[in-house]
């Protein structure tokens with residue numbers, strides 16, 4: 001059986017998980033914890049990042065590549081069925097979601113929480129992780145925490161810059177949907193059908209929208225900064241739209257999370 005390696009709380013992992021769920025792909029999910037993931041990832045893939053999908057004959061790293069593989073293997077046709085004129089726009093929005101929205105969301109959440117409530121953050125990051133990752137992750141946490149703060153420019157001093165960067169991304173999506181997507185004539189970011197652009201933008205905004213259909217967030221006790229960020233932005237059109245896309249398209253799939261592998 002195929003395995004999707006993830007961090008449970010990661011929005012890039014949710015993007016891959018949702019894609020696989022949508023095409024009814026039967027697979028198990030093994031959640032790693034930050035720190036020990038370095039050992040596990042390097043054994044099977046070139047980089048240390050998750051998500052990684054391991055199939056019997058192929059290993060695919062990166063949510064975008066996992067989605068490409070789903071489409072190339074005919075399991076879903078989010079882009080291939082779109083009219084030619086829309087394909088470039090779908091690709092452009094997914095790229096913006098991956099390199100802009102996803103990065104900005106993660107940076108502000110960490111910048112607002114790692115300095116003050118890192119224990120609560122760690123509890124969430126390790127929740128449901130592989131049995132031997134959890135104790136090792138706890139031991140490594142002081143180092144991992146510093147590495148995250150430094151690597152993602154997510155210290156307490158970075159909060160104002162991180163907030164501006166996130167608000168630029170939220171403005172961008174609000175602008176995109178200003179022409180009637182909320183309460184108006186359109187439901188989707190591109191054209192008149194659900195596409196990869198919708199899935200990418202909604203999954204990467206899910207840590208702010210915290211939709212109840214999200215398989216990891218739905219029963220997650222929130223830490224203070226996360227709650228504050230969610231409350232600050234909950235009335236933004238892009239966050240209301242994210243909640244609606246989750247409600248209408250985040251079907252539970254066949255992925256079963258396991259803690260041993």
Ligand SMILES: N[C@@H](CCC(=O)N[C@@H](CS)C(=O)NCC(=O)O)C(=O)O
Nearest residue numbers: 010012048049050051062063064098
């Ligand atoms: N563009 C990548 C981003 C993946 C990514 O940044 N994953 C983070 C978790 S949110 C990660 O694995 N970080 C650990 C590391 O870099 O070693 C994708 O879409 O898969």
